[in-house]
Amino acid sequence: MEIAFWILVILIGITLLLALDFTIGRRLHLAKVNKTYFPVRKSQLGIFTHGPELFEDYFAELRKAKEHIHILFYIVKNDEISHKFLAILKEKAKEGVEVRLLVDWVGCSISRKNIKKLKAHGIEFSYSQVPKFPFLFYNSQIRNHRKITVIDGKIGYAGGYNVGNEYVDQDKKLNPWRDYHLKLTGEGIQDLQKKFLLDWERATKVNLLHNQQYFPSLQQGETRHQFVPSEGKQLEAILDELLSVAERSIFIGTPYFIPSEKVFNRLLSALDRGISITILVPFKADHILVKEASYTYLRKLIKKGASVYQYKKGFYHAKVLVIDDKFCDLGTANFDKRSMFLNFELNCLIFNREFIERVQTILHQDLQDSRPVALRDLNRFNPFRSLKERAAQTVSYFL
Incomplete structure (x- = not known):
């Protein structure tokens, strides 16, 4: 009976500590939320609804990159399609293309060994939203769920797809995977680029927003749209x-x-x-x-x-x-x-x-x-x- 009592006391204590961690951590986060507002732009928009078609196009555009590739994903798995994706990035870095890869700390499954290989090839790699003291529980819940790719400041992708076998219909339970992902050319690219660089700065403390090579002159497209980033509430x-x-x-x-x-x-x-x-x-x-x-x-x-x-x-x-x-x-x-x-x-x-x-x-x-x-x-x-x-x-x- 006494053991049960102390187990209950410990469980109540842990619950109270987690609640306090979450409450104070959230309050501090909301006080410094990064509020970014983008105007209505005009771009050319395409939409993909099938993973194999998306990644065929996506990988083809990555291979054509000449200057830089900036990528943010919530999930990158340690599987066949992910290895193909990372191989392309290493190939482009070897060619002299600047490659930056930002992945969520929880969502990413890339092994430490493969991360070392990426860095050895010259790829700038970083985790987004690594939990930090003192509010570990709250910070562990704040995930970077964005998916952004910018190629040479001229082509962009954003939407629901991550990188993993299930997204190309290679999961027996969830096959086929139905999702929507946008491909973008035109003036809206600058907003994708800026949001990536802001997230990169948050993760690495390196500010690259002043670098004009990331923001080439872009023409307007036909589709009016507006990117809306959010965090907190x-x-x-x-x-x-x-x-x-x-x-x-x-x-x-x-x-x-x-x-x-x-x-x-x-x-x-x-x-x-x-x-x-x-x-x-x-x-x-x-x-x-x-x-x-x-x-x-x-x-x-x-x-x-x-x-x-x-x-x-x-x-x-x-x-x-x-x-x-x-x-x-x-x-x-x-x-x-x-x-x-x-x-x-x-x-x-x-x-x-x-x-x-x-x-x-x-x-x-x-x-x-x-x-x-x-x-x-x-x-x-x-x-x-x-x-x-x-x-x-x-x-x-x-x-």
Whole structure:
């Protein structure tokens, strides 16, 4: 009995210490959040929805680099496609191209041996968001979830794909992988470049923003867009504002639907105003509890008239928001609390009608590959699922 008492005391103490760490760490982080604002630009935008096609194009552009390659990924695995990716970078560095690779400390799986090889080839490598004292628990939760590539200051990529076998349909459980990734040329490249260099400075303490070779003269394209970086609690305010202007319809595609209370209430209010809401989420889950964490929200939305679909043709990892055919939002942020409050994210607001119609065609196909979710599906008696839902609600902030 005495042992059980002391175990309980220790567990309570650890919980209190973690809560204190998180609370103070977050307060200090929010006090110094890097708020970056970019104007509306005009660029040429392309969109990829299939990993093999994206990486075929991506690797071809990397091989054509002449001056510099700047890359930020949340995840780079230690597998076949990742080795191919790193081999290209080493090849370009050997040719004299400046190569900088920034990866998230948690998401990266590159071995120490391979990191040494990268550096030996002249590649500038760094981790982003390495946990630091004194608030280790909070800092371990702050992840750089952005995906940015800038080639010679003229070609850019941003979106949902990372580097790993599953992203090129080589994972038996999650095959095929459905995601959206943008390719960019034109004046918007300067904003991708600046955001990469700001993240590089945060990680390495080296300021390269003054280097004009990274910012060549660029022509305008045809598609109006705006890059929107976020960290801390900025994304919640951005989503709340975007949803508030809806007049007819809202489409949300996301692998994880765990909205904040403020954003969720905005969706409920939109339904009360007669606005059509469609939500597309995966049928399969790639992480524990994320599916069950969404059910509480989905039930209430379905009751009010929202349409919810589960994607069946593989794993749905795309992040998209389309409002009234007026604009769409594509990027790295999921529709969940982790993206809203913890992660560093980068989204792209697109205002071009032709491009939005192209996105809607993609979404129409994705809905064809999905099944509608009825309220009875979520209310069917399942004690194991109910237990998982309760557990998910407890830790939903960190999923």
